[in-house]
Amino acid sequence: MFLDDLYQKILLDHYQHPRHFRELTDQEASVVVENPACGDRLRLRFVLEGERITTLEAHCEGCAICTASTSMMAESLTGKTRAEANHKIQGLLDLIETGAGIGDEELGDLKVFEGVQAYPGRKTCATLAWKALKDWLEKGKED
Amino acid sequence: MFLDDLYQKILLDHYQHPRHFRELTDQEASVVVENPACGDRLRLRFVLEGERITTLEAHCEGCAICTASTSMMAESLTGKTRAEANHKIQGLLDLIETGAGIGDEELGDLKVFEGVQAYPGRKTCATLAWKALKDWLEKGKED
Amino acid sequence: MSNPASPMVDWSDWRPTIDALRREFPILDRKVHGDKPLIYLDNAATAQKPKAVLEVLNRFYTESNANVHRGIHCLAEEATEAYEASRKTVASWLGAPSEKAIVFTRGTTEAINLVAHGWGNKFLKPGDRILVTEMEHHSNLIPWQMLARRTGAVLDWIPVTGDGVLDLSRLDEQLASTRMVSLTHMSNVLGTVNPVRDVVARAHAHGALVLVDAAQSAPHSLVDLNELDCDFLAFSGHKLMGPTGVGVLYGRPELLEAMDPFLGGGEMISKVTWQDATWADIPYKFEAGTPPIAEVIGLGAAVRFLQSLDWKVFHAYSDALTRYAIAQLESIDGLVVHGKAPDRGGAISFSIRDLHPHDLAHFLDQDGLAIRAGHMCAQPLIHQLGHSALTRASLYLYNLPEEVDALVRGILRVKEFFHRVLG
Amino acid sequence: MSNPASPMVDWSDWRPTIDALRREFPILDRKVHGDKPLIYLDNAATAQKPKAVLEVLNRFYTESNANVHRGIHCLAEEATEAYEASRKTVASWLGAPSEKAIVFTRGTTEAINLVAHGWGNKFLKPGDRILVTEMEHHSNLIPWQMLARRTGAVLDWIPVTGDGVLDLSRLDEQLASTRMVSLTHMSNVLGTVNPVRDVVARAHAHGALVLVDAAQSAPHSLVDLNELDCDFLAFSGHKLMGPTGVGVLYGRPELLEAMDPFLGGGEMISKVTWQDATWADIPYKFEAGTPPIAEVIGLGAAVRFLQSLDWKVFHAYSDALTRYAIAQLESIDGLVVHGKAPDRGGAISFSIRDLHPHDLAHFLDQDGLAIRAGHMCAQPLIHQLGHSALTRASLYLYNLPEEVDALVRGILRVKEFFHRVLG
Ligand SMILES: Cc1ncc(COP(=O)(O)O)c(C=O)c1O
Numbered sequence A, B: 001m002f003l004d005d006l007y008q009k010i011l012l013d014h015y016q017h018p019r020h021f022r023e024l025t026d027q028e029a030s031v032v033v034e035n036p037a038c039g040d041r042l043r044l045r046f047v048l049e050g051e052r053i054t055t056l057e058a059h060c061e062g063c064a065i066c067t068a069s070t071s072m073m074a075e076s077l078t079g080k081t082r083a084e085a086n087h088k089i090q091g092l093l094d095l096i097e098t099g100a101g102i103g104d105e106e107l108g109d110l111k112v113f114e115g116v117q118a119y120p121g122r123k124t125c126a127t128l129a130w131k132a133l134k135d136w137l138e139k140g141k142e143d
Numbered sequence C, D: 001m002s003n004p005a006s007p008m009v010d011w012s013d014w015r016p017t018i019d020a021l022r023r024e025f026p027i028l029d030r031k032v033h034g035d036k037p038l039i040y041l042d043n044a045a046t047a048q049k050p051k052a053v054l055e056v057l058n059r060f061y062t063e064s065n066a067n068v069h070r071g072i073h074c075l076a077e078e079a080t081e082a083y084e085a086s087r088k089t090v091a092s093w094l095g096a097p098s099e100k101a102i103v104f105t106r107g108t109t110e111a112i113n114l115v116a117h118g119w120g121n122k123f124l125k126p127g128d129r130i131l132v133t134e135m136e137h138h139s140n141l142i143p144w145q146m147l148a149r150r151t152g153a154v155l156d157w158i159p160v161t162g163d164g165v166l167d168l169s170r171l172d173e174q175l176a177s178t179r180m181v182s183l184t185h186m187s188n189v190l191g192t193v194n195p196v197r198d199v200v201a202r203a204h205a206h207g208a209l210v211l212v213d214a215a216q217s218a219p220h221s222l223v224d225l226n227e228l229d230c231d232f233l234a235f236s237g238h239k240l241m242g243p244t245g246v247g248v249l250y251g252r253p254e255l256l257e258a259m260d261p262f263l264g265g266g267e268m269i270s271k272v273t274w275q276d277a278t279w280a281d282i283p284y285k286f287e288a289g290t291p292p293i294a295e296v297i298g299l300g301a302a303v304r305f306l307q308s309l310d311w312k313v314f315h316a317y318s319d320a321l322t323r324y325a326i327a328q329l330e331s332i333d334g335l336v337v338h339g340k341a342p343d344r345g346g347a348i349s350f351s352i353r354d355l356h357p358h359d360l361a362h363f364l365d366q367d368g369l370a371i372r373a374g375h376m377c378a379q380p381l382i383h384q385l386g387h388s389a390l391t392r393a394s395l396y397l398y399n400l401p402e403e404v405d406a407l408v409r410g411i412l413r414v415k416e417f418f419h420r421v422l423g
């Protein structure tokens, strides 16, 4: 199965043991987003102190790709500044859209999502959390 | 042109010199009907005394077939009883739908409409007045 | 793969018929992802098209294409005749009292919206009840939600039991002050075939009308208006081997006559002045604008194709294949099939412990298996079943037992893969 | 027949291009009534389809047929990709700011009804004015009449002069309290091309929105949103060489976002509970139910076909052919062409003294000539012109000067026949 390249151990590990996950109510969540294709629901809670993301919590009832992508985002962006986060978000989105983007080193484990490029139907799964955070950071600017 | 068989002198004569035609207002008319395909409007005025149609007047802004058919109806049914009229109406409608119907003798000039059978798009033109009278006679029964 | 739990079925009597049928569908020869033969098990979403339909479409466009109803030329007359012949075909197929009762729409969804507007806006009053069921497709739920909001009517639901059948124990109570019951004939999630005739009789006794969503039942030739006795019925062409872009609303002529038109435009008028218009007779009153002409003609061909089948054979085959598929699927550890109705069709939805439908569907696709994962446009039902998504395999007449076997094999492989990697 | 009054045009430069174009249209080889070559002059009603469109339709059904947007399998992804590619094609063809601004509908009629409901029901108040023109097709009149009745808004008209052009002398006055101007880009009766850009600028200055009915102009590739600057625009696929059953509504994204959805059902929702639903993002909010999938994909092929043409050549040819046809027709004694706009397309409506359009059309049909007779879905305009029916010949890119000559010859023959029999 070619899909093995996408569903690697690292991804499935995050699926099985998602990091920074806890049950979140809609009220607690900073954003609630849905995958329109499947109705999966994702709740994310962010705390920004100054320019730094100090807390990033999530809960996702979704597939392995969506769950792992959310978990890996939470792990890699907690403690990062807004600028650092934006850089990484864009890197991940570019990787999935075009295969290009920031280097392998910076991507680290996120490189696993390169495989999603070949599967247009799954792009939403892989990017849902990242786009939600991006929107939230952009809106945050206006405050 | 095969259409010559339909557009015979008798038909075009009624088109040019329609019988029993005069300007009728919507108020005066017993029925006003339209050809939904083209928006042509036909006004008919009937007077029934007892069982007999004593007056049958018409005005039609329509094509040759519609005008001639209306004129020939007025001519052939004025003075007829309801039963006689119904018989002739059904004869004309059958002629146009199936080619069958009452004999040539009874049809007389109306035989010209046999040709409409081949032209589904013109059936409404040829039957508009006849169907309107038929409906009116049926409704009349309820009085 | 031979599965010890599977019922022993002898398919050989059916085989020549099904093989002959399959030859009518060019797409069934398709290979995907390189050399994998397509195994199409997403028929409840849309059905594949036989050559007969494609040829009729192509012939129309290359020989008779014209606009309908208003032209006095050869092409316009051919097009109009073919268009109206489809209406006759559909009317007689359904057992409708008259062709005037057949309105062509874009699909089931538009047909239901048409009734919600044309009938609902005119006749519903605040407090009137609209009754649907808990197993409705969004297309038979949202139009009524929107209508309730417009008119102040109240929306209520017939509950669904754990087995996936309607709980009609409180129906008579629910029917008090109900003006419209709108229910699906066959669930696109649970496969359940509902006792429509019974619901109709009880609804009529309370003076309520009944709309039947036949999107899933019409493709299996289960619609007989004389038996169902419903007031409205809707289905889509694309699910019964016809083209996309076309569907049917059947309505009792006297109801259609009483209703307001829905869309305004060409075709649906009689006389138009600057400020006002009068409407054409039914069914034209509801067919505003240039209709989906080629699609209606193609739908006629699809219905004729369905009519040409020996349904004694195909119903028996479909039932056997559905039962076989359910048994095979349930032999998989951790797999639960949702919907245990005794009377059911081939839409089989299931969940598997620790395996999300999206992941499963994606892996199966790599094997050429086309199935569906998600909410299947029935979010409330799926949530009620305790899920946010399910996997659905839906069978149609041309599916084969080997395809079911391939599905089961595929699922087992995906389970093994996840097990292996997750340890 | 050589007509002394005809302008001398040298067609030879164009000829190879037009002949090559004609070869793309299988139906143009059709013979009718035995051996009469089809002369199709009813293009404003619907256009013929090039092979490119038919092949795309057929390929979709035989290779990729699946429902869109919700499937994670190969066919569903191919179908979705092709469907969304059509949206991109249409958006870039029109010069739309974003694909989100493109909503697929069944046709122009549904598109206009969608705006009348989704925008009109929400934003119009009693006394607000809706401004149309006296040359509108019923599809751009009835929806506004119905909306005015629903909301208490007032319907008003921009008059049309004897020459068939808009009388804009009172426009600014009429625009006071107007919220929506809806006008045709090109009249299907008079051929007139309206000064949309000017009307838009003045309407915007008064805070009114403008919807452009581009049903007749889009087929001639006359739509550039950057130039027109309108707020909504509607057209049908079938008139621009695409399939029936599909059309386009363009709307400014911010307007589409503010509007209520029109039809409720699958595809157009985000989250659904028993009592409520939230809507999907634009454009999906307006695409309820299974869309006309094959038709949208076929429409994309039709637009690409149009894009492949050299419009410098085709516009010049169309203009020349239209001018030629008008001159030839006007040389006939007793014939009056309605519509003298300097900027005009190839829809040519005329009346002939003592010859009813129906009779004429019927006789011409016997010669293979397909023209239209009737009210052309514009009853108020036709009555204003003093008629209850007109005859219309409408030209498209593949028509030939010989076909115009045949029309003129045919008309003369019919006149002679009537003369002879009537004496
Ligand atoms: C100017 C104009 N507007 C609207 C329409 C309606 O288009 P459709 O019937 O495809 O919805 C037409 C064609 O019939 C037209 O010519």
Ligand SMILES: Cc1ncc(COP(=O)(O)O)c(C=O)c1O
Pocket (backbone or CB within 6 Å): C044, C045, C107, C108, C109, C110, C137, C139, C140, C184, C186, C187, C188, C213, C215, C216, C236, C377, D266, D289, D290, D291
């Ligand atoms: C039960 C049921 N109702 C309604 C629909 C809606 O049909 P369409 O999307 O063709 O309008 C579907 C299919 O999607 C269905 O399965």
